[in-house]
Amino acid sequence: MDSDQNNSQLPVKSDLTPAQAQDRSEIQSAPGFLPRTDSIQLEEKISIAQDEGFNPLAIELAMGSYETPASYKLLLFGLVIIAAVLVAFLFPIDRFFKPKTEDLGTMTIGEPISEDNKTLFTEYNKPWLKVLLEMDRLYFREGKLTEAIQVAESNLERVPEKNWGNWKKVHYRYWELLSDAGRTLPLKAATKAYLHTVPEDPFANYYSAYAFLAAIDQIRSFNPETRQAYRLEAQRHIQQIDKACNALRARQKTSNAKEKKRYLQDLYQKLRLQQAKLFVLIWRLGGYKEDRHPDVVYRDKALDITNRKALVNLKEAKALKITIYNHILDRWHWFEGQQIIQSKKQKRKALVEELRALQKELKDAETL
Secondary structure (H helix, E strand, O other), rough: HHHHHHHOOOOOOOOOOOHHHHHHHHHOOOOOOOOOOOOOOOOHOOOHHOOOOOHHHHHHHHHHOOOOOOHHHHHHHHHHHHHHHHHHHHHHHHHOOOOOEEOOOOOOOOOOOOOOOHHHHHHHHHHHHHHHHHHHHHHHOOOOOOHHHHHHHHHHHOOOOHHOOOOOHHHHHHHHHHHOOOHHHHHHHHHHHHHOOOOOHHHHHHHHHHHHHHHHHHOOOOHHHHHHHHHHHHHHHHHHHHHHHHHHHHHHHHHOOOOHHHHHHHHHHHHHHHHHHHHHHHHOOOOOOOOOOOOOOHHHHHHHOOOOOOOOEEEHHHHHHHHHHHHHOOOOOOOOOOEEEOOOEEEEEHHHHHHHHHHHHHHHHHEE
């Protein structure tokens, strides 16, 4: 008993130097401190994993995941680019987020001119402006369409052809009034005379084609001679509209004002729609032929115009496209599997689905 007590009081022998003992006491007193160790090399990791019984394939995959080869990264990047291109091509944004259908309306110089308009002071003493003010007052304020037309005719017949350019806004309003009155023959004569002086005028080309189409729409049957005459006249209108559209495009390029560009774009769209209607008319004069008939080229040209970026969202373009599709389907026999439309073979089912989609878009636009 005494020997044990004496032994417990004896100092414990230690191999540590005083400096090492002091370092150990500091380590133990520091909370959360881990001694420094060397990192395990890749070979040691593989050896440990093998000792633990891991599958060799799993070890190989795990070791390879630490570093991705540059060629593999480039391959992944290329696949991502290809996937993005395919998504953009197969699923265009306008398929899911369609722009609002626009109502283009007829060609016009705008709202009626008011005598209170301060911007007219600089031109107030010009004769053509006084006539235009009187026309707008009679029609838009008093509802006297016939009298407004008479004012235009009585004044324009005294203006020499060389000065028609200065009186163009009176001509434009006059044609608007004639179209509102349904007087197609005077409208056709007036625009034809104006086009001899200014052949590329967009208003004259628009209302000339408008009057021609309006007169043809009233005819239900044609003999061979009148068919040929109307075809030639329609082709003449088409060529004139081409020149007018090219002139509008040139003006758009040189114009910097957004409002002016939008105005010129509006004129361009309306002219192209008239041109598409003329193509449909030629197709109609040929008997709405299909498949490989030569007249089908006019139908396809009309469809090409309605599918242009500048016109695709216009209500009038969709309506014209619906008319064309209905004529195609009316002559599509049950035993015909496919037809060539715009140089592509199409099935009847696909055309019907597109027709229904167009009809729904027009209906939705009317309810807004």
